[in-house]
Amino acid sequence: MIYFLTVNYYSTNLLTKLINSLPSSNHSNYKLIIVNNSSDDTEINSLRNQCVQIIHAETNIGFGQACNLGIKYIYQENKQAIIWIINPDAYLQENSLATAQIFFDSHSELSIIGSIIYTPTGEVWFGGGNFIPATGVIFSQDMLTNTDIDYITCDWVSGCSLIINLGNFSEIPLFDPAYFLYYEDFDFCRRYAQQGYLVAVTKKFSVIHQPSSITNRNMFLKLKYSTYSYLLTLEKYTNKTVQIVRLARLILYSFILFPIKPQMALGKINGVLIYLRRYPHQS
Numbered sequence: 001m002i003y004f005l006t007v008n009y010y011s012t013n014l015l016t017k018l019i020n021s022l023p024s025s026n027h028s029n030y031k032l033i034i035v036n037n038s039s040d041d042t043e044i045n046s047l048r049n050q051c052v053q054i055i056h057a058e059t060n061i062g063f064g065q066a067c068n069l070g071i072k073y074i075y076q077e078n079k080q081a082i083i084w085i086i087n088p089d090a091y092l093q094e095n096s097l098a099t100a101q102i103f104f105d106s107h108s109e110l111s112i113i114g115s116i117i118y119t120p121t122g123e124v125w126f127g128g129g130n131f132i133p134a135t136g137v138i139f140s141q142d143m144l145t146n147t148d149i150d151y152i153t154c155d156w157v158s159g160c161s162l163i164i165n166l167g168n169f170s171e172i173p174l175f176d177p178a179y180f181l182y183y184e185d186f187d188f189c190r191r192y193a194q195q196g197y198l199v200a201v202t203k204k205f206s207v208i209h210q211p212s213s214i215t216n217r218n219m220f221l222k223l224k225y226s227t228y229s230y231l232l233t234l235e236k237y238t239n240k241t242v243q244i245v246r247l248a249r250l251i252l253y254s255f256i257l258f259p260i261k262p263q264m265a266l267g268k269i270n271g272v273l274i275y276l277r278r279y280p281h282q283s
Helices: 012-021 042-047 063-077 096-106 184-193 219-237 240-257 262-281
Strands: 002-008 030-036 052-056 082-086 090-092 112-118 124-126 129-132 137-140 161-165 199-209
Touching: 002 012, 002 063, 002 096, 012 030, 012 042, 012 090, 030 042, 030 063, 042 052, 052 063, 063 082, 063 184, 082 096, 096 161, 096 199, 112 184, 124 199, 129 184, 184 199, 184 219, 219 240, 219 262, 240 262
Parallel strands: 002 030, 002 082, 030 052, 112 199
Antiparallel strands: 082 161, 090 199, 112 124, 112 161, 129 137
C-alpha cells in the first residue's frame, strides 16, 4: 500500500489538483493523508473521501512535525507501507503510481527515494542532491538525464517528493522537530544515511511542481526559516570553521541587501538571531 502524505497550509485549491492526478480507480492501492497546518481552513474538509484522510494539527507546527504526525498515523496502520511525501503544490505525472509500485517491488533495498521533479514547463527542478561537508555547500543537480539506470544514490532528496520504505526501518523514521521549515529533508536523508539506510533518486516516475507557489507568499518568513535551518544544518554536518565563515557571510550579505530589499534582509537577520539564541543552549 502506498500512502501519500502532504501538509496543508491554506492550499486546498492546490490539493484538488494533486487529488485529481491520482487514479480514480483502484482506491485499495493507495491513500492520501493530509495533515492540516491551518486550523481555520475548514474548506479542506470538503476533500475528504474514501481514500483521503485529514489529520488536523492544533496550530501550524511546521512541515517536519506535520509530516511526523502523518508518519506516526501511517506506521500504526501499516508498518510495511510506502510513504510518499509530496508537496500540496505538486501532482503526479500520468501512470506514475503504477510505475512506482513496480519500482518499489523491484528495489526493496532502497529506504529513502526521491522522484525526479519537473516544473510545469518540463524543466528539471530536482534530479538529485549533493553535499560538500568541507565547504557547507548543499546543492541539487540533474543526475538522471543522461542515464537509463533505475536509480542513482545521492546525499539527499527533496521533501517535495520523498518516499520512505517503512519496512526497511527498525524504528519509525521521523523528521527532526528542531526544523520548522526548510532543510528538514536534507537532515532526514543525511541522518538516516549515516545509520546505513540507502538514499537514491529515480526518474522512473515523476511529479510536477510549481516552485515556491506557497512559500513565496511571505518572503520575510521564508528567509527567516531557511536561514535558521541552514545554520542549524551546518552545525550538525560541518565543522566550526565552516559554520563561522558561513555565518559571517550571511550577516554581511544581510546588511548589504538591506537598502535594496529590506524585507529579505530582515528575514535573514531574524533567522540568524533565532539561531544564535538557540545555539548557547545546545550541549
